[in-house]
Amino acid sequence: MDGAFHFSLSDFSFAFLSILLEGLPFLLLGTMIAGVIDQFLPVRLMTRLLPRNPYAGALVSGLLGILFPICECGVVPIIRRLMAKGLPPANAITYMLAAPIVNPIVALSTYAAFRGQSPLEVTLLRLGLGYGVAVAVGIVVHNLPLRQVLRTNVIADIAQPQGLSGGAAAAGIPGRLWGALAVCVGDFLSMTVYFVLGAAAAALFNTSVNQDFIVPLATNDWLATGSLMTLAAMLSLCSTTDAFIAASFSMFPTIAKLAFLVFGPVISLKLIFLYSSIFRKRFVFGLAVGLFVVIGLLCMRLRVVWP
Amino acid sequence: MTSTFHRFLTAGVLMLWGTILLTIYFTGRICAYLHPNFQPFALVAGCLLVCFASLVLIAPASANAHSGARLSVWSVLTSLILVAPLLLAFSNTLDSFGASTVANRVYVQDLAQLPSAQLPASGQPSGTVEVPLPDDGSNTAQSTNTAQDDKYLLPRNKQGQVQAQIVDFLYAAQLPEIRDQLEGKPVEVIGQLMPAKTNNPKGNRLVVVRMMMTCCAADAQPIALPIEPQQKPELPEMTWVRVTGKAAFPIEGGHRKPLIQNAAIEKIDAPQDPYLY
Numbered sequence: 001m002d003g004a005f006h007f008s009l010s011d012f013s014f015a016f017l018s019i020l021l022e023g024l025p026f027l028l029l030g031t032m033i034a035g036v037i038d039q040f041l042p043v044r045l046m047t048r049l050l051p052r053n054p055y056a057g058a059l060v061s062g063l064l065g066i067l068f069p070i071c072e073c074g075v076v077p078i079i080r081r082l083m084a085k086g087l088p089p090a091n092a093i094t095y096m097l098a099a100p101i102v103n104p105i106v107a108l109s110t111y112a113a114f115r116g117q118s119p120l121e122v123t124l125l126r127l128g129l130g131y132g133v134a135v136a137v138g139i140v141v142h143n144l145p146l147r148q149v150l151r152t153n154v155i156a157d158i159a160q161p162q163g164l165s166g167g168a169a170a171a172g173i174p175g176r177l178w179g180a181l182a183v184c185v186g187d188f189l190s191m192t193v194y195f196v197l198g199a200a201a202a203a204l205f206n207t208s209v210n211q212d213f214i215v216p217l218a219t220n221d222w223l224a225t226g227s228l229m230t231l232a233a234m235l236s237l238c239s240t241t242d243a244f245i246a247a248s249f250s251m252f253p254t255i256a257k258l259a260f261l262v263f264g265p266v267i268s269l270k271l272i273f274l275y276s277s278i279f280r281k282r283f284v285f286g287l288a289v290g291l292f293v294v295i296g297l298l299c300m301r302l303r304v305v306w307p
Numbered sequence: 308m309t310s311t312f313h314r315f316l317t318a319g320v321l322m323l324w325g326t327i328l329l330t331i332y333f334t335g336r337i338c339a340y341l342h343p344n345f346q347p348f349a350l351v352a353g354c355l356l357v358c359f360a361s362l363v364l365i366a367p368a369s370a371n372a373h374s375g376a377r378l379s380v381w382s383v384l385t386s387l388i389l390v391a392p393l394l395l396a397f398s399n400t401l402d403s404f405g406a407s408t409v410a411n412r413v414y415v416q417d418l419a420q421l422p423s424a425q426l427p428a429s430g431q432p433s434g435t436v437e438v439p440l441p442d443d444g445s446n447t448a449q450s451t452n453t454a455q456d457d458k459y460l461l462p463r464n465k466q467g468q469v470q471a472q473i474v475d476f477l478y479a480a481q482l483p484e485i486r487d488q489l490e491g492k493p494v495e496v497i498g499q500l501m502p503a504k505t506n507n508p509k510g511n512r513l514v515v516v517r518m519m520m521t522c523c524a525a526d527a528q529p530i531a532l533p534i535e536p537q538q539k540p541e542l543p544e545m546t547w548v549r550v551t552g553k554a555a556f557p558i559e560g561g562h563r564k565p566l567i568q569n570a571a572i573e574k575i576d577a578p579q580d581p582y583l584y
Contacts, residue, residue, distance in 0.1 A: 011408040013396035018340040018524035020393070021331065024324075025348035028355060178366055185317060185359055192324075193385045196392055206525050207408040212504065215413060241522040248420045248528065 007208045016203035020196070022238060023073045023270070027195055028188060030074025034081040035184030039176040046087040054090060058138035061091040062131045065099030071239055072100040072265050073195065076274045077187045084157040089149060094138030100239040100265035101130030110261065113243035122258060126243075129262045129298055133291065149283050194277045198270025202236035205269070209234075215251060221303060224256040225296050232264030233288075239265035259299040267291050310368070313382065318363040320389050325356030327397055338580055339402040341523050403581065404524070406501065406544035409516060414504060414531035416564070418477045421519070421530065461488050468495040468551055473517050473532045474583060476565035480556055489554040494567060496532065497575060499545045503533055506559060511535055512566075515550050519583040530583065534570040542574060549573045 050057045070078065079092040100106070110123045146155055214231060217223040228249065237245055242264050246257045267288045275284045331337050332350045341349060415421055462470045469492050471479075476496070479486040498515030506512070513534055518527040534550055542548065552570035556563050 006407045006411065008405050008407050009399050010401045011404050013400035014340075014402060014404060015408075015525040016392070016396045017331075017400055020396075021328065021337070021340050021349050022345055022523040022525075024328070025352035028352050032355075175369075178369070181359065181362055181366065185321065185363060188359075189317065189320065189385065189389065193388050196388055200392060203525065207404070207411065210411045211413050212411075235526070237526060238522060241526075244521045245526055245528075248415065251420075 004210050004213055005208050006210070007204075011207040012203050015206045016199055019199040019202055019206075019236065019270070023195060023199065024192070026071050026074045026238075027077070027191055030070060030077045031184045031188040031191060032180075033070075033074070034077040034187050035180035035182075037078065037081040037085060038183040039180040041082075041085050044086040046082060046085060046091075050087075050091060054088070054142045055139060057088065057091045058094045058135045058142070061094040061138060062098040062102060062135045064095045065101070065103040068099065069103035069105050070099055072268075072271055073238075073274070075099050076271075076278065077191050080154065080157075080187065080278050081183070083150075083154065086158075088142070089146060089158070090138045090142035093141050093149075094134045096134075097137055097266045098131055098134035101262065102127050102134070105240050106243075106265075109240055110243040113247040117247060118254065122254065122261075125258055125302065126261045129258070129295065130265070133262065133266070133295060133298075136294070137287070137291070149279060151278060151280060154278050191274060191277055194273035195270055198236060198268070198273035201269040201273075202234065205234040218249075218251040218253075218256075221253055221255065221300065224252050225259045225299055228252055228256040228260040229263040229292060229296060232260040233268045235264070236268035236270040237264060253303075255299045255302050258302065259295055262299070263291060263295045314363060314366075316382070316386055318360040320386050321356050321360035321363065323390060324393065325353045325358075325360060327393060328353030328356065336402055338582075339524060342520050342584060345522065404518070404527070404545075409499075409501060409518070409529050409545065410504070412529055414514065414516065415519070415528050416477070416506070416514075416531050416533070417562070418481045421474065421477055461485075464495055466493070466495075466551075468493040469554070470495050471554075472496065472583065473498055473515065473530045474519075476532050476554070477530065479554075480563045480565045486556055490556050492554055493551065494554045495549060495551045496567065497547065497549050497578065498532065500540065500542055500548050500572070501529070501531070501544055503531075506533060506564065513540075515548065517583050518581065527582065532565055532567065534567040534572075536570045536572055540572045542572070547575050547577045549575045 050060055075096050079087070079096045082095075083089055083092045107123055107127060110126055111119045113119075114122045141149055146158070150158070211231075214227045217227040228246075232242070232246075235245070243261060246260045249257055249260070272284055272288060275287070279287075328349050331340065332346065332353060337346050337349055413420075461475060464470050469489060471489060471494055473496060475485065476489065479489050496515060498517045501514050501516050503512040503514045513536060514531040515534060516529040516531045518524075519530050520527045534552065540548075550567055550570050550572055552567040555566045555568050557566060558564075
């Protein structure tokens with residue numbers, strides 16, 4: 001039991017089910033919204049509402065989470081449908097990365113969790129960094145060919161934007177509702193496959209790896225930041241409550257906790273699998289590595305605030 | 308034929324997920340998995356999945372056709388991924404963690420490590436200190452939510468021992484007004500027995516732990532209180548025990564640490580809600 005790894009099937013099953021039970025309702029909510037978007041959102045509406053300038057579009061998309069707060073599990077099926085409705089992928093990815101952090105629920109939970117530990121600074125920096133990183137990724141994606149970013153089937157959806165797909169519009173409201181159900185169920189099943197795989201990986205780490213091994217890393221800022229970001233990715237916590245876990249790492253410097261709070265909601269084991277349902281694996285890998293480096297370096301620069 | 312099979316396959320997968328969610332909810336097992344705030348979401352999701360499964364069966368053919376539904380090796384494989392791990396986990400879970408997982412997690416033995424603990428940065432008690440009380444309903448009737456108003460009174464049992472939760476000891480190590488109620492007094496606390504991983508210079512200490520859940524069981528952290536037993540108990544790890552002894556708060560490593568000395572250990576049944584929130 002003193003080793004670094006010890007597997008127990010019953011413990012793994014318990015953690016696996018608890019992650020599924022926690023995340024599944026939000027994934028289902030996301031796919032229900034996706035179904036409604038598919039059947040009821042007029043094509044190109046999003047494009048008309050957002051600024052035409054891609055940079056301004058990314059800046060605005062990063063703030064959409066304030067109006068449409070959704071956690072990281074639910075946002076993936078939504079952006080898939082929004083892209084099929086004509087939302088530029090750069091804007092969709094900006095919204096996907098920003099929404100789990102830049103939203104009022106996360107702001108409140110972060111402030112509450114860090115009371116007594118510079119709550120205002122931590123909350124503002126979390127939202128600010130999350131927003132900045134999401135916008136930066138959106139701008140980078142805008143300059144990439146779609147075939148390097150999206151899976152072929154998703155590109156095909158974008159190439160033929162769906163007004164009201166499958167002629168459901170002609171069938172009236174009942175037809176659209178049946179269509180929304182079909183889209184919701186289809187998206188739910190395809191996303192849940194990846195969610196199951198991600199939850200299994202997270203549960204394996206959660207129950208089998210001895211977390212005492214990361215504690216000695218807390219004494220070095222670089223190691224502390226890197227190890228907490230890795231831990232955030234492995235634990236795959238929900239962004240609405242992860243601040244309470246982060247605040248409890250009392251032996252770690254605040255910049256490492258901030259890195260945990262910014263990195264975890266955008267890259268985690270469960271999200272890597274969920275992202276793979278839309279994006280090319282190479283893009284997902286690049287996104288994970290790039291965000292790890294960028295968020296880590298940005299947080300390290302903040303040592304001047306919390307020496 | 309294949310579309311009919313696909314329709315039944317889809318409905319079957321949804322029905323299975325919905326049924327398992329509802330089974331876990333209505334048997335009360337949901338309490339072991341989710342924080343009370345999240346439990347209604349599982350109920351709603353379970354009901355929706357069962358409804359969707361029924362609707363898929365009666366949906367007009369056009370609705371299934373336009374979603375691109377088709378039977379393929381991939382759709383069967385994904386259905387297997389959706390069903391097999393769920394059934395495997397559902398049939399193997401014991402609805403609680405064993406000793407190895409608890410030992411794999413960092414013990415919380417200091418108030419600053421406690422999720423949702425609200426201490427001022429200095430660590431000194433002040434008028435703004437909030438004391439989130441243990442929420443298992445066992446012994447908090449006389450307690451209130453602030454230390455400032457001096458009403459944080461820990462109850463006593465029939466033997467006159469102070470009935471405290473493990474988190475009370477963590478707060479007491481920091482807050483004199485709570486420590487005064489415990490230090491040097493006979494106390495009673497319940498938890499699960501585990502070996503002491505640290506702060507055990509003579510090798511004679513154990514810890515009693517309670518899991519504190521923030522969101523779901525996967526994020527639960529063991530809150531640990533060191534004890535010095537009168538004699539080493541012959542009990543397996545993670546056994547639920549009632550510990551009685553004398554509360555002490557020695558300075559160790561430059562910090563005040565809670566400890567129960569001369570502890571008597573008695574095996575008990577698990578409480579109805581094993582978690583602290």
